[in-house]
Amino acid sequence: MATEGAATAVPSSSGVSGLDLVKLTKVFPGGGVAVSDVNLHVDHGEYVVLLGPSGCGKTTTLRMIGGHEFPTSGDILLDGESLVYMQPHKRPTTTVFQHFALFPHRTVLQNVEFGLKMHGVGKEERRKTSLEALEMVGLEQLSDRYPRALSGGQQQRVALARVLVTKPTALLLDEPLGDLDRLLQLRMRVELRNLQRQLGLMFLHVTHNQEEALSMADRIVVMNDARIHQIADPLTIATKPATELVARFMGDNNIIRGKVVEREGTRLVVEDDHGVRVSVQAPGEATSVGEPAMVAVRAAAVEVVENVGGPALNSAECEIVFVEFLGDLVKLHLTVGGERMLAKVPGERYPSFRGREGEKIRISWREDDGQLLHA
Amino acid sequence: MRRRRRTDWAKWALGIYFVLFLIFLYTPMMLMGVLSFQGVYGAITFPFRGPVGLRWWHALFDSSLPSSHAAEIQSAGAQSLWVSFAAGAIVAVLAFTLSMAFRRKFPLQGLAFYVIMLALMTPGYLLALGTQLFWKFMGIDTSLWKTALGTNVVWGIPFGFLVMLAVWNRYDYHIEEAARDLGADQKRAFREVTLPLVWTGIFGGFLFGFTLMWNDYDRTVLLLSGSEASTLPVQIAGLTLTTAIRPDLYALGMATTLLSLFTIALVLGVVGVRLRLRATPVHKVEEEFGLGGGLEVESEAPPSSAS
Numbered sequence: 164m165a166t167e168g169a170a171t172a173v174p175s176s177s178g179v180s181g182l183d184l185v186k187l188t189k190v191f192p193g194g195g196v197a198v199s200d201v202n203l204h205v206d207h208g209e210y211v212v213l214l215g216p217s218g219c220g221k222t223t224t225l226r227m228i229g230g231h232e233f234p235t236s237g238d239i240l241l242d243g244e245s246l247v248y249m250q251p252h253k254r255p256t257t258t259v260f261q262h263f264a265l266f267p268h269r270t271v272l273q274n275v276e277f278g279l280k281m282h283g284v285g286k287e288e289r290r291k292t293s294l295e296a297l298e299m300v301g302l303e304q305l306s307d308r309y310p311r312a313l314s315g316g317q318q319q320r321v322a323l324a325r326v327l328v329t330k331p332t333a334l335l336l337d338e339p340l341g342d343l344d345r346l347l348q349l350r351m352r353v354e355l356r357n358l359q360r361q362l363g364l365m366f367l368h369v370t371h372n373q374e375e376a377l378s379m380a381d382r383i384v385v386m387n388d389a390r391i392h393q394i395a396d397p398l399t400i401a402t403k404p405a406t407e408l409v410a411r412f413m414g415d416n417n418i419i420r421g422k423v424v425e426r427e428g429t430r431l432v433v434e435d436d437h438g439v440r441v442s443v444q445a446p447g448e449a450t451s452v453g454e455p456a457m458v459a460v461r462a463a464a465v466e467v468v469e470n471v472g473g474p475a476l477n478s479a480e481c482e483i484v485f486v487e488f489l490g491d492l493v494k495l496h497l498t499v500g501g502e503r504m505l506a507k508v509p510g511e512r513y514p515s516f517r518g519r520e521g522e523k524i525r526i527s528w529r530e531d532d533g534q535l536l537h538a
Numbered sequence: 539m540r541r542r543r544r545t546d547w548a549k550w551a552l553g554i555y556f557v558l559f560l561i562f563l564y565t566p567m568m569l570m571g572v573l574s575f576q577g578v579y580g581a582i583t584f585p586f587r588g589p590v591g592l593r594w595w596h597a598l599f600d601s602s603l604p605s606s607h608a609a610e611i612q613s614a615g616a617q618s619l620w621v622s623f624a625a626g627a628i629v630a631v632l633a634f635t636l637s638m639a640f641r642r643k644f645p646l647q648g649l650a651f652y653v654i655m656l657a658l659m660t661p662g663y664l665l666a667l668g669t670q671l672f673w674k675f676m677g678i679d680t681s682l683w684k685t686a687l688g689t690n691v692v693w694g695i696p697f698g699f700l701v702m703l704a705v706w707n708r709y710d711y712h713i714e715e716a717a718r719d720l721g722a723d724q725k726r727a728f729r730e731v732t733l734p735l736v737w738t739g740i741f742g743g744f745l746f747g748f749t750l751m752w753n754d755y756d757r758t759v760l761l762l763s764g765s766e767a768s769t770l771p772v773q774i775a776g777l778t779l780t781t782a783i784r785p786d787l788y789a790l791g792m793a794t795t796l797l798s799l800f801t802i803a804l805v806l807g808v809v810g811v812r813l814r815l816r817a818t819p820v821h822k823v824e825e826e827f828g829l830g831g832g833l834e835v836e837s838e839a840p841p842s843s844a845s
Contacts, residue, residue, distance in 0.1 A: 258715070267713075
């Protein structure tokens with residue numbers, strides 16, 4: 164199941180530097196499997212996003228790394244040293260929690276100072292370091308305020324300053340942008356990423372937001388149902404989903420489900436029940452003629468051909484169900500014999516599609532844009 | 539128009555209901571206050587007999603006045619105060635520690651919950667009877683500081699426990715985890731984060747323990763030994779049963795009520811000051827975006843946004 168993309172570092176070959184999750188598994192007392200056999204290597208300085216729908220095990224994975232959940236089996240290694248039996252306060256990891264978890268009874272400055280105080284840093288020094296950290300996040304003016312008197316974005320910055328002063332080896336972020344307005348979210352994405360680049364720290368970020376993952380990550384780990392489905396760089400995740408789940412979860416993918424009808428070398432032709440035929444390059448796949456197969460084609464790779472004609476490879480005759488204008492682009496919701504398809508065309512072409520629901524059009528795509536999916 | 543008029547009627551009706559409610563609640567207390575200022579011939583019923591005076595208030599404090607109960611009332615009051623403090627403190631500690639166990643799931647948790655709640659459901663007099671029988675069976679004499687205090691603590695625990703459950707319900711466990719993450723060991727996180735955030739609940743437990751003991755008659759009366767000074771409720775009940783009720787009891791009622799009001803005001807004042815320190819939330823988009831470059835180190839100094 165754990166199919167790895169092209170840019171994946173192979174866990175075992177990476178030596179002792181970085182974070183390694185080895186066959187990590189968590190089964191809750193009720194018998195629910197939260198995380199199942201997760202293997203992952205993260206290098207220092209890398210920004211890795213764990214992406215998946217809620218309940219997929221991404222947060223539990225993060226909490227095990229932080230020491231807030233105890234794994235049922237498997238190991239967590241940081242630079243070759245196991246963290247599993249280490250208390251959270253001794254681990255070189257710190258977490259930015261989903262709702263920031265600031266100390267409501269302490270001022271901004273006292274919040275930031277907390278970690279240094281716990282590590283026995285003297286009063287003068289921790290004050291100086293904390294003010295510097297607050298300056299870095301642009302909040303030195305508000306150091307005397309209590310968290311409740313801050314806006315969401317400001318609380319977020321305090322949470323960041325608070326963990327950064329302790330100089331963690333790995334920073335764990337649990338839905339760090341989930342509590343922010345959309346506009347602020349977009350800005351914090353850039354700021355967070357810039358900060359990570361400046362610090363050169365390992366960031367492990369959990370989110371259910373596809374766009375956020377694509378925009379921030381060096382590598383994305385797509386999880387569902389306690390398992391890793393794909394580990395790859397954002398481009399690969401977006402264009403070459405490995406499994407049906409990844410293709411569906413990332414959205415805007417057309418999935419053609421059918422049988423292999425031809426095979427020549429590494430090239431397969433798959434045909435579905437409605438006569439849609441799609442060819443795909445699948446090197447290293449042993450699928451033979453007659454076996455079921457699934458191919459994903461991104462909605463953005465689909466082109467609209469106006470003339471309606473006979474059956475052709477990598478093409479389909481569709482009925483327009485709904486024309487959705489989204490400013491920069493137009494989403495054409497289509498159907499082929501009841502099977503839903505989606506095409507994205509540039510926003511300028513909206514006038515030529517407006518009001519054409521119910522009409523037939525032909526769409527086509529290039530062979531390179533087809534991607535064979537695993538179950 | 540018509541619609542507006544109807545709303546107004548509802549408002550008036552509710553207003554009148556509220557006033558009636560206040561009268562129902564406070565008239566008895568005020569009547570007691572008024573009657574405590576009767577003259578020397580005063581009785582316990584309206585109207586006044588004799589002139590207005592402080593006779594009965596004097597009698598409350600001056601035992602040299604004829605037929606004054608000052609001595610008994612004062613010793614019972616002091617006894618009540620100390621034993622109530624003790625009950626409050628024990629209830630606060632036990633209810634808090636019990637509730638800590640309920641932060642996590644454990645086997646037979648539901649049963650444990652109902653066992654704790656049982657003391658709240660059991661009629662006080664029956665609980666006292668049972669306790670009395672039990673100690674007699676064990677060959678131990680009843681006494682205020684042992685059996686009476688113990689039974690009241692058992693009664694108080696579920697109240698304090700429920701207060702703490704409400705506190706934990708609203709408590710964000712991530713805050714504790716954040717403290718652990720930042721280098722606090724379990725003890726330190728408890729001291730630095732948990733305790734400061736839930737002390738109001740613990741204090742609530744104390745107030746319950748204190749008030750229940752302070753007011754209790756049913757349990758205490760059966761579990762005192764005859765020889766020792768009793769608590770205020772038991773003493774007052776004794777006075778009303780054995781001697782004629784006189785306005786000095788009203789003065790006593792007023793005095794304790796005033797003391798309670800003063801204590802409540804004091805507590806609210808302290809809590810109020812603490813809460814004001816933490817100010818109200820600010821949700822201004824301008825402030826959010828007025829902060830300039832923020833995380834980008836190379837950006838110019840952000841404009842002042844402190845209001």
